[in-house]
Amino acid sequence: MSVVKFKYEDDICLIEVNNPPVNAISLEVRKDLLNAVIDLENDKKIKAVVICAPNRTFLAGADIREFGKNIDGPILSDICNRLEKLDKIVIASLHGTPLGGGLEVAMSCHYRVATPDTKVGLPEVLLGIIPGAGGTQRLPRLAGISISLEMMLTGRHVPASEAIENGIIDEIIDDKDTVLNGIKVAKKLIANKSKPVATYLRNEKFINSEETKISIKKIKDKFKSKHKNLFSPQAILQSVEEGLKLTFEQAIKNERKLFSDCIKSPQREGLIHSFFSERAVNKIPELKNGKSKSINKIGVIGGGTMGTGISMAALNSGFSVVMIEQDEQSINKAQEKINSTYERSVSLGRISANDKQRILSNFKGLTDLNSLSDRDLIIEAVFEEMDVKKEVFKKLNTICKNETVLASNTSYLNVNEIADVVTNPERVIGLHFFSPANIMKLLEIVVAEKTSNDTVATAFSLAKSMKKIPVRSGVCDGFIGNRILSKYLVATYHMVEDGASIFDIDRVIRDFGCAMGPFQVIDLAGGDIGWATRKRKAHSRHKDDRYVEIPDRVCEKGWFGQKTGKGYYLYGKDVPFLTPNPEIDQICNEERKRAGINQKEFNDQEIIDKYISSLVLEGVKILEEKISLRPSDIDVVYINGYGFPRWRGGPMNYADSMGLDKVLNNIKNYEKEDSRFWKCPDLLTKLVSENKSFKDLN
Ligand code: 3H9
Numbered sequence: 001m002s003v004v005k006f007k008y009e010d011d012i013c014l015i016e017v018n019n020p021p022v023n024a025i026s027l028e029v030r031k032d033l034l035n036a037v038i039d040l041e042n043d044k045k046i047k048a049v050v051i052c053a054p055n056r057t058f059l060a061g062a063d064i065r066e067f068g069k070n071i072d073g074p075i076l077s078d079i080c081n082r083l084e085k086l087d088k089i090v091i092a093s094l095h096g097t098p099l100g101g102g103l104e105v106a107m108s109c110h111y112r113v114a115t116p117d118t119k120v121g122l123p124e125v126l127l128g129i130i131p132g133a134g135g136t137q138r139l140p141r142l143a144g145i146s147i148s149l150e151m152m153l154t155g156r157h158v159p160a161s162e163a164i165e166n167g168i169i170d171e172i173i174d175d176k177d178t179v180l181n182g183i184k185v186a187k188k189l190i191a192n193k194s195k196p197v198a199t200y201l202r203n204e205k206f207i208n209s210e211e212t213k214i215s216i217k218k219i220k221d222k223f224k225s226k227h228k229n230l231f232s233p234q235a236i237l238q239s240v241e242e243g244l245k246l247t248f249e250q251a252i253k254n255e256r257k258l259f260s261d262c263i264k265s266p267q268r269e270g271l272i273h274s275f276f277s278e279r280a281v282n283k284i285p286e287l288k289n290g291k292s293k294s295i296n297k298i299g300v301i302g303g304g305t306m307g308t309g310i311s312m313a314a315l316n317s318g319f320s321v322v323m324i325e326q327d328e329q330s331i332n333k334a335q336e337k338i339n340s341t342y343e344r345s346v347s348l349g350r351i352s353a354n355d356k357q358r359i360l361s362n363f364k365g366l367t368d369l370n371s372l373s374d375r376d377l378i379i380e381a382v383f384e385e386m387d388v389k390k391e392v393f394k395k396l397n398t399i400c401k402n403e404t405v406l407a408s409n410t411s412y413l414n415v416n417e418i419a420d421v422v423t424n425p426e427r428v429i430g431l432h433f434f435s436p437a438n439i440m441k442l443l444e445i446v447v448a449e450k451t452s453n454d455t456v457a458t459a460f461s462l463a464k465s466m467k468k469i470p471v472r473s474g475v476c477d478g479f480i481g482n483r484i485l486s487k488y489l490v491a492t493y494h495m496v497e498d499g500a501s502i503f504d505i506d507r508v509i510r511d512f513g514c515a516m517g518p519f520q521v522i523d524l525a526g527g528d529i530g531w532a533t534r535k536r537k538a539h540s541r542h543k544d545d546r547y548v549e550i551p552d553r554v555c556e557k558g559w560f561g562q563k564t565g566k567g568y569y570l571y572g573k574d575v576p577f578l579t580p581n582p583e584i585d586q587i588c589n590e591e592r593k594r595a596g597i598n599q600k601e602f603n604d605q606e607i608i609d610k611y612i613s614s615l616v617l618e619g620v621k622i623l624e625e626k627i628s629l630r631p632s633d634i635d636v637v638y639i640n641g642y643g644f645p646r647w648r649g650g651p652m653n654y655a656d657s658m659g660l661d662k663v664l665n666n667i668k669n670y671e672k673e674d675s676r677f678w679k680c681p682d683l684l685t686k687l688v689s690e691n692k693s694f695k696d697l698n
Contacts, residue, residue: 004032012186013046014179017053022060025101027073029059033105034074037082047190049090050182051109057096058118058178059105064127064272067263076101076133077256080108084198089189093182094118094169097157103168104133107142110196112169113185114160115176120168123155127275128232128268128647132259136239137200137251142167144205145212145240149219152236153227167205200248208244216241229513230647232262266657270649274639277632277650280698282460284472284629290453292461293405296320299372301392302381303334303365306409309437310379311363312338316438317465320362324369331365338363341438373399377462379431381409389413390421397422405458407431412478412533415448426452429459432479434641442641443468444479471637474627481637483627484618484651489530490677491614492518493548497592499599500607502568503580508607515643519568520578522551523561531555544676550591554584612658613666613678615651620681623697631694656693664688 003026007014015036017023025033040049053059062076083090083105092098092106094114103120106112114120122131122139130136131152139148143166151158163169173181220237227233235258243251262268296319300311303325311321315338325331342356351359364371369392372378378400380392389408396406406428408418419425430446443466445459456472463470473479478486496502506517522530531552541547554567559581561567570579592599619634628634635650648654655663664685670678687693 002032003028004036006036008046009183011045011047011190012183013040013043013049014183015049015051016179017051017059018055019053020055022057022097023053023055023102024061024063024065025059025076025105026063027066027071029063030074030076030079034079034082037079037086040086040088041082047088048186049086049088050093050179050186051090051105052093052178052182053096054179057102058092058094058098059102060097061100061102061123062132064275067127067129067272068269075256076104077252080104080133081252084108084110084200087196089186089194089196091182091185091189093178093185094120094160095176095178097121099123099157100131100135101133104131104135104138107138107168107199108134110198111171111185111189111194113171113173113181114163114169115178115181116160116172116174118160118163118169118172119157120160120163121155121157122152123157125153125232125236126155126271128230128265128271129262130232130236130239130255130259132256134200134252134255136236136255137206137243137248139168140240140243141199141202141206146215146219149216149237149240152240153219153223153233206244212244229645231265231267235259235262267647269657270645270647270653273632273649273653274635274646277636277653277698278469278640280630280632281469281471281636284456284460286447286453286456286472287460288453290455290457292457293376293403293454295376295405295458295462295465297322297375297377299324299375299378300381301369301372301378302383302409303330303337304381305435306433306437307381308334308337308341309435309439310381310409310433312341312438313433313466313468315359315362317467318362319465322364322366322371322375324366324372327367331367335363335365369395370399372396373401375400375404377405377407377458379407379409381433384410384412386413386417389418393418393421393428403427405429405455407459409433410446411482414477415446415475416450419448419450425450427455429455430473430475430479431459431462432473432481434481440641441467441469442481442637443470444473444481444637444641445470446473446475446479448475469636469640471633472629473633474625476622476625476627480622480628480634481641483622484615484634484638485642486533487618488611488614489518489522490548491610493550494546494674494677495602495607495610496550496588497548497595497597498602499592499597500602502584502588504602504604505607506568506578508604509611511604512608512611513645513648521643523567523569523571525561526563527551527555527560527567542676546674546677548591548595550588553587553591609666610670612651612654613663613670616655616663616684617667617678617681619652620684624681624683630698632698652694656695660684660693661688 003019005016019029090109091111092109095118097119098106099121122135124131147166160172239255239258242254298314298319298321300307300323311323314321345351346353346356408430411432415430419428422428429451432444434440434442443463460470502519506519509517559566562571565571570581622628631652635652638644638650639646667680
């Protein structure tokens with residue numbers, strides 16, 4: 001069946017696109033659209049054309065799966081140019097999310113009508129490319145240069161009410177029937193004898209003036225640090241700036257060239273990998289038969305940083321929340337924290353005072369655990385200590401309804417053990433939120449041995465309501481994220497003891513694109529947390545494991561990072577960002593001496609190689625043990641929870657791009673120095689011997 005259908009109503013031609021799920025503009029759609037335009041070029045009877053896509057959404061952009069493949073056939077840019085030059089009025093009837101190529105098609109039409117809930121945008125920058133079908137030239141002509149650049153550099157989805165103010169759409173009709181909306185407008189325009197006005201001729205907002213230069217400079221300054229390392233934002237700016245000096249035709253050619261450069265860039269590959277990986281996380285076996293329970297009332301136990309963050313994440317999604325703390329003083333403190341966070345949002349204009357009141361009307365802070373008896377789901381966020389957690393779950397077992405889902409926000413502990421204290425452990429699950437839980441998108445959903453499919457389905461549905469990115473993890477110490485983190489921190493300590501400077505390591509990892517270096521992260525989280533974990537695990541450490549004492553020496557001085565004003569760096573009102581603690585190097589030197597290490601120098605590449613190798617090494621073990629279902633899930637965890645650069649597609653994707661043989665070779669070399677830590681997993685050897693990559697396992 002054809003993906004583009006035609007209907008005729010008197011002198012109006014209706015073009016309906018139907019390419020589920022999101023009407024992506026695939027080769028087939030482009031072929032059909034081009035044929036339609038050719039027919040219309042030769043048709044003298046038709047006076048108006050309506051393009052719409054009556055299902056889920058108007059065209060949501062090019063078919064991203066085609067990028068990087070050699071595909072012969074019409075290109076969207078040419079179709080848009082011909083569409084725009086038709087001698088009949090062409091109307092785009094929009095609803096849903098006309099994004100990227102979808103908006104570019106709409107902007108080549110002569111009139112745009114939209115339903116009120118429509119959101120438009122050019123999000124190509126998020127995929128490492130630029131709008132390649134005239135978007136960089138037509139959007140500025142409709143909306144002006146500043147607004148267009150801001151839209152293209154952020155990829156933001158702009159609601160219809162704003163789009164009409166900016167001139168991107170012409171009319172909003174409060175009727176969901178996108179076909180009727182289009183026909184209604186077509187009839188009106190024919191009756192008014194309106195003539196088609198091509199967007200490329202509308203130059204009044206696209207002028208190469210001094211004022212324009214100043215606006216562009218302001219935008220460049222605003223996005224400079226955000227887009228450091230990124231290729232496509234520069235190409236977007238270049239296309240617009242150069243377009244100002246070129247004819248429209250030349251500007252389109254220039255845009256096409258820049259688009260092709262972006263397509264070839266590894267950043268495009270990394271970002272598109274990230275896009276599809278974030279959608280693949282929902283493809284898990286439990287969701288095939290699991291049925292989500294209805295969740296309205298949530299209980300949160302613990303009012304610390306995690307408990308308050310989780311409560312706010314739930315409140316923001318409209319859930320009723322009861323939070324439990326041990327005593328009045330603690331609950332008041334937690335309530336005050338929540339209140340002040342919303343107060344700040346009001347003062348920043350993010351929400352209204354009424355919104356705050358409405359959200360907080362769903363919140364109660366109490367001290368009696370029995371108050372949780374009516375809750376549909378409870379998230380425990382108490383102290384990270386097995387006995388404390390078990391005690392809480394034992395009590396919940398007697399207090400809660402049988403069908404209440406019981407979740408633990410543990411970041412390391414064994415969820416099977418926690419589940420065992422409950423009569424029906426199939427309702428127990430781990431929900432590992434990341435701090436601040438009301439902001440961070442990642443949610444590791446830890447499926448224990450006896451967790452039922454329905455409980456898993458409920459957790460995934462909760463994540464969706466909270467607009468989180470859920471990743472399924474099996475049970476192990478630290479799950480996917482923290483288990484890899486532990487490995488990589490130890491690898492980092494080894495490097496430091498071997499002679500690398502802490503500040504060089506942080507710089508190199510930041511330059512690689514990570515949000516922060518490992519020692520900055522430790523200072524932010526508090527060095528005492530890792531110290532407590534190291535002490536907890538000391539008895540289970542093998543006598544032959546290499547143990548570096550440098551971080552312990554730092555903690556023994558009471559230097560826990562930001563919270564104590566001193567850690568690996570110094571903190572304070574007048575202290576510049578990233579000022580090294582001058583005593584750290586001395587501690588490192590003393591420890592190297594004590595451990596009898598012959599110091600060596602590390603270059604930047606050696607630091608990155610060890611960093612990536614340690615992430616991949618543990619990642620592969622996690623795959624072997626089936627803790628993670630696929631490499632791309634590990635990528636999603638690292639991008640959304642640990643500041644790994646999205647444009648590198650996550651550590652496993654980056655390893656693929658390096659070549660797994662090179663990663664294996666590095667690990668084998670390190671194995672010669674420390675065979676316990678760097679023991680090479682069989683799966684990696686197997687993949688290399690079969691000439692495969694992690695992509696093959698996704
Ligand atoms: C572009 O247009 C370049 C142009 O300048 C042209 C140059 C020549 N292609 O997100 P969902 C799949 S670049 C292929 O779960 P939602 C997605 O993988 C493009 N597939 O739904 C998923 O598949 P599955 C610019 C796509 O309702 C399914 O559709 N456009 C595409 O939460 C449902 O997706 C964009 O960047 C695509 N373009 O959100 C828009 N889009 O079910 C990207 C989606 O097998 N898309 N899929 O997992 C989005 O932002 C969201 O998907 C959207 C719907 C808001 C549309």
